[in-house]
Amino acid sequence: MASYEKLELEPFFQTIEELKPKFIQRLQKAISIPSVSSDESLRPKVVEMANFLVSELKELGFTDIQLKELGTQPPPVADSTLQLPPIVLGRFGTDPAKKTVLVYGHYDVQPALKEDGWSTEPFEMHYDQQKDILYGRGSTDDKGPVVGWLNVIEAHNKLGWELPVNLVVCFEGMEESGSLGLDDLVAKEAKQYFKGVDQVTISDNYWLGTKKPVLTYGLRGxxxxxxxxxxxxxxxxxxxxxxxxxxxxxxxxxxxxxxxxxxxxxxxxxxxxxxxPLTEKEDKLYDAIDFSVEELNAASGSKTSLHDNKKDILKHRWxxxxxxxxxxxxxxxxxxxxxxxxxxxxxxxxxxxxxxxxxxxxxxxxxxxxxxxxxxxxxxxxxxxxxxxxxNYWVSDPFNESFTAAAKATQDVWGVVPDFTREGGSIPITLTFEKELGVDVLLLPMGRGDDGAHSINEKLDVSNYINGCKTLGGYLHYFGKS
Amino acid sequence: MASYEKLELEPFFQTIEELKPKFIQRLQKAISIPSVSSDESLRPKVVEMANFLVSELKELGFTDIQLKELGTQPPPVADSTLQLPPIVLGRFGTDPAKKTVLVYGHYDVQPALKEDGWSTEPFEMHYDQQKDILYGRGSTDDKGPVVGWLNVIEAHNKLGWELPVNLVVCFEGMEESGSLGLDDLVAKEAKQYFKGVDQVTISDNYWLGTKKPVLTYGLRGxxxxxxxxxxxxxxxxxxxxxxxxxxxxxxxxxxxxxxxxxxxxxxxxxxxxxxxPLTEKEDKLYDAIDFSVEELNAASGSKTSLHDNKKDILKHRWxxxxxxxxxxxxxxxxxxxxxxxxxxxxxxxxxxxxxxxxxxxxxxxxxxxxxxxxxxxxxxxxxxxxxxxxxNYWVSDPFNESFTAAAKATQDVWGVVPDFTREGGSIPITLTFEKELGVDVLLLPMGRGDDGAHSINEKLDVSNYINGCKTLGGYLHYFGKS
Known part of the structure; x- marks a missing residue:
């Protein structure tokens, strides 16, 4: 059955490939806006990034687009009148016969200065054509995935295909600074804007290593x-x-x-x-995961691992x-x-x-x-x-409908069964969505473990960007039919 | 005799008062150049400050003015081709019948940003007329004293008086960054430019407190x-x-x-x-000094003194x-x-x-x-x-000719016998001059203990600036006659 469905998805995958130059340009525009949420002086740029997304959503045919204001930023803050950046909401489709997927991403980024040691300007995307890699602050965390969802819609529009689900987007601008105001908004909109949402998908984490795609069912707080x-x-x-x-x-x-x-x-x-406490059953789970001390060393760019074996590394990360x-x-x-x-x-x-x-x-x-x-x-x-x-931390069931759909899509695009992993990083909103909407959350990463989120020379491989868009779209198809 | 000589100096003191507006303007110009030696990107401003001094020296009639280049700055340094700022040398008078005093000061300053908490722009002098205080980076450390020496010459020129000594000035631009290159230059010029120098005077420290002038005979390294x-x-x-x-x-x-x-x-x-080890004799010296825990607290703006009595504070500072x-x-x-x-x-x-x-x-x-x-x-x-x-640290004899001359001048201007003190800060060049030139060094401070050198809102009281100029000039007179 998977191969039959894969054939069905081929035109979509093909269209994504055709649109590649445009998709790279879209990411370039996003990276060029230094939407650093922790730097109060750059707050206008964070708002500019929200407006950029709104204009993109409009152009793609989203409806009910709203900028949700969150009020002033609570202390500690230098400027006590500082406004929080707005949450961007939008819908694509409202067919009651279809499932509704809420997609969350963030459009703010970590601070970055050329002087920190970047090889190129952090807020000017650098396309290394030889390595086929896109460099820039936010490329992988989280602008690549955010515009990835827009790319999926654009490919459908070009094909004249109907989206197999209703899509609701929720993009925030304070994720790198504690997601201030988001919890309240989600609680408030749970029975309003987010009413009828069946599933929440977040693409804001990374593969464990550099070779094998993963689906993530746990996060640290x-x-x-x-x-x-x-x-x-x-x-x-x-x-x-x-x-x-x-x-x-x-x-x-x-x-x-x-x-x-x-x-x-x-x-x-x-x-x-x-x-x-670690149970025997959990301990065995780590045996299957594709990872090694060498991969950690490559990602950290050093031989400073605190543990000499894969299992201890994974346990201490997860x-x-x-x-x-x-x-x-x-x-x-x-x-x-x-x-x-x-x-x-x-x-x-x-x-x-x-x-x-x-x-x-x-x-x-x-x-x-x-x-x-x-x-x-x-x-x-x-x-x-x-x-x-x-x-807070978060742990989910990796065998539910959404994980199964995402696994199928991943296999279609990458040709391998993904590893089911947890992550060391935090996406606090995961837990909020699960609690407030009462639905499952799926973490479907686009980038690799060595992308350098929060570091200098942050990057996203073009293959991850393009195949990532295919995976996001494929996932929506399988989930829509499940 | 002191009073007779004081009468003799009255026209000089009067002229300093008349020139006060011009002297404040001169300091304002000096403060407006952000000559921060530790910031490589501001190195051109340090050089600009050297050129400012050269033009002032020319206008006042100094001769043999030289900018001594010191080569590239040794590592650790970001730009390996960075040039050290030049040493400014100049002479006023070459009469072999007179004593020759070398005056050292530095024209570089500590870093300062408005964001650090300054009430006004650090590199725009702010004259608080109510308090009669001049605020700005370098006001007391060490631009006030440096232009103070120029003011002394200007007052003599206006009076048509001959200077009672030959003056040699040596102004450096790396004092706040370890005086790189200065030791070598002093060693090299000891028997050349500095030949015939009888005494070295440095005005680059502060009164112990805020009320009583001091002469300083010791420094920590x-x-x-x-x-x-x-x-x-x-x-x-x-x-x-x-x-x-x-x-x-x-x-x-x-x-x-x-x-x-x-x-x-x-x-x-x-x-x-x-x-x-502390001798009984040295221990007794601290009894006479005018200082208190309260003065330390006022200067630090807190009650964080580590010692509960004057003597322990002075010992731990000196x-x-x-x-x-x-x-x-x-x-x-x-x-x-x-x-x-x-x-x-x-x-x-x-x-x-x-x-x-x-x-x-x-x-x-x-x-x-x-x-x-x-x-x-x-x-x-x-x-x-x-x-x-x-x-290195430095300790001198507070009863030699130059200290005696400076004590007389101080008494004329301020009406009190100065305290003989040591200092906690470092002026490494003191020791170099003493060793290389084989002459005594005198530390003759202009500013007060609460001036905030190296801190935000650095200041120089107008009374200290103007009376300081009188003291510097008076000292040259007494020393010239001694």
Whole structure:
């Protein structure tokens, strides 16, 4: 049956190939808008990106297009009147006889500067024709997949084909900054704009490696914290004040050093105890997955793996928590030497969460540990620890209708059965959709494990982009018939 | 005799007052050039500042004006062809019957951005007429004193007075970045351009507090280090890689946490043992100095003093070493949340040195300790620790001719006997001049202890600027006659 259906899909696949130049151009336009949600000064660009999507949706024949405003951004924020970027909603088809698929993606991106070490301008797409790779911030995370859905519609329009499902799109502009405002919107629209949705599909993650497509049924959550330590009224000269005032950096570094060990062990008491025990059945699942230490090393560009075998790597990426120290705001961060005693420093770290860590309980443990460690220092400096944002972990059933449809499409396009995987990253909205709409969520990745999301030289292979569009469309066909 | 001489100086003091508007304008011009030596992209502005000084010197009648080029800046540096800013040399008078005073100052400044928290643009001088204060980067460190010397000449020219000494000026543009190239130049010119110099005067430090002028006979040195830890080939996404790779930030924070305690105690073994023991005689010297915990708190804008009495504060500022953690290059340093695993992080710290710490021996202890601490981590990351720059401590005789002359001038202008103090900051060139020229060095400060050198809202009180010019000129008169 699969081969019969595959034949049926051939004209669609062919049309995607024909439209390739136009699809690359569409991604180029999207990348050229620096929609960095964490940079308040770039907020107008995030809004510009929303408007770009609206005009694309209009042109493709979407209806009921709405820009949902989310109000001002809550603290901590420099400009207290800063507006959150809008959520873009749209429909393609409203046939009650068809299933309705809600497609979620985000149009904001991580920060990027050429000076960070990019080979080319991050916000000008670079097409390396020899390698057949598209470089640019957002290429894989998440502009490639977002415009991928639009490409699927364009191919159908060109063919004069009816879409086998009703499609609802929901594109947000704050995913890289905690999806502020989205939870409330989803809750509010669950019985309104999103009424009748049968399934939610998200294409915002990656293959595990670089060769084999995957479908993803689990994600880690993420609780992001900051430790604020404040002393002098302004930055001081270390010659004049060194040795006679308590320096906030000294305290912050001490406290941050008590959070995690070089081997990745989280040192905050009680966190590991909340992690669900590994069953024998689950342990065996990792045997089949196509992955290796070498693939991790290739993706990280180093030999810094903490584990010497595939199974431990996968477990620590998927089912164990991790703690990363991201940086310090307020300290000297330039090149060269500056003899400053920073007056106020803010340490940033996050914990990736897994079953059965309870987010609120984790916050308590974090606050308690850090407060105790700071109090041990007996410092006259002022101290505060706070959660910047959180998002829960998620685990689904990889054998339900949508996963089965996506597996068929993947096999048609790539010629292999995908691996069923979990992911280390967080897409907090996954859980919100599942809870508020009461439907299954499918994670259907487009890019590869070495795409460099959140890193310099972020890329998307043209083959992943084009075959990804085919897979997204094929999935809609199989799911529409299931 | 002092009062007779003071009468003699009255016309000079009066002329300084008359020229006040012009002198403020001169400082304004100097502040408007952002001559930040640590920022490679601003190097042309540092050169522009050198050219500004040259044109001022010409207009005032200086002769033999030279711009001494110092070649390319040695690593670590981003642009390997970057030229060091030139040293500005000039003479005023060459009468063999007179003494010759060499005046040193620096025309580069610390970095400053409005966003750092400045109330006004750092590179546009703001004259608060109500408080009678001049705000701007470099106002007190060290553009105020540098143009102060020019003002002294201008007042003499206006009066038609002969300068009682020959003056040689030596203005450098790399003081805030380790005075690269200056030592070699001083050594080279000691028997050439600087031949016949009888005394060196430096106005590049501050009063201890805000009320009483001081003369300074001692300085701490400064050894500035960086710890480089490098793992992945590029920054990574903490969701995908958290828990499975060794993170450079984790290692760096661990190592940095072993350097100093909240109470200021240096934890590197062997450093304290090198410090000269405190004699009873020296201990008594601190009794007389006008200072208090309250003055420290006012200057730091906080109640974060590590010591509860004047004497301990002064000892820890002047005669004990201190270690400050300045910041981290390569980690996330912005506001908000970024879920990045930084690939390469560079921790910056410096140690203020005092008698009898031997700089090379200190480097050895630092490298040994940090290497041991890193090795304890058993991390697969790459590690390096290096000295960025060093400068030795300095102690002089506060009862020699030049200190006596400066004390008289100070008393004439301010009506009080100055305190004889040491300083916590470093002016490495002090020692170089003393050694290479074989003459005494005097530190004659212009600004107050709360001027905020290296901090936001750096300022110079107009009274300190104008009375400072009088003091510099008065000093030249008394020294010329001594």
């Amino acid at each position: 993420c609780n992001y914290y900051q430790i604020i330590i404040e002393g002098p009224g302004a930055d001081l000269h270390s010659g004049i004040f060194g040795g006679i005032v308590a320096e906030p950096m000294t305290d912050l570094i001490k406290v941050m050093s008590t959070l995690v060990d070089t081997d990745g062990k989280i040192l905050i008491p009680g966190v590991d105890a909340m992690v669900a 089912r164990y928590p991790s703690l990363s120290l991201h940086g310090i705001e307020g300290a000297f961060s330039g090149s060269g030497a500056k003899t400053v005693i920073p007056a106020k420093v803010v340490g940033k770290f996050s914990i990736r969460t897994v079953p059965d860590i309870v987010s609120g309980k984790l916050d308590e443990l974090v606050f308690k540990h850090i407060t105790e460690e700071f109090n041990k220092l007996k410092s006259p400096n002022k101290f505060k620890v706070e959660l910047i944002h959180d998002g | 400064c050894n500035y280090y960086q710890i480089i830890i490098e793992g992945p080939g590029a920054d990574l996404h903490s969701g995908i890689f958290g828990g499975i790779v060794a993170e450079p930030m984790t290692d760096l924070i661990k190592v940095m946490s072993t350097l100093v305690d909240t109470d200021g105690k240096i934890l590197i073994p062997g450093v304290d043992a090198m410090v000269a 005669r004990y070493p201190s270690l400050s953690l300045h910041g981290i290059e390569g980690a996330f340093s912005g506001s908000g949340a970024k879920t990045v695993i930084p690939a390469k992080v560079v921790g910056k710290f410096s140690i203020r040195t005092v008698p009898d710490i031997v700089s090379g021996k200190l480097d050895e202890l630092v490298f040994k300790h940090i290497t041991e601490e890193f090795n304890k981590l058993k991390s697969p990351n790459k590690f390096k620790v290096e000295l960025i720059h060093d400068g």
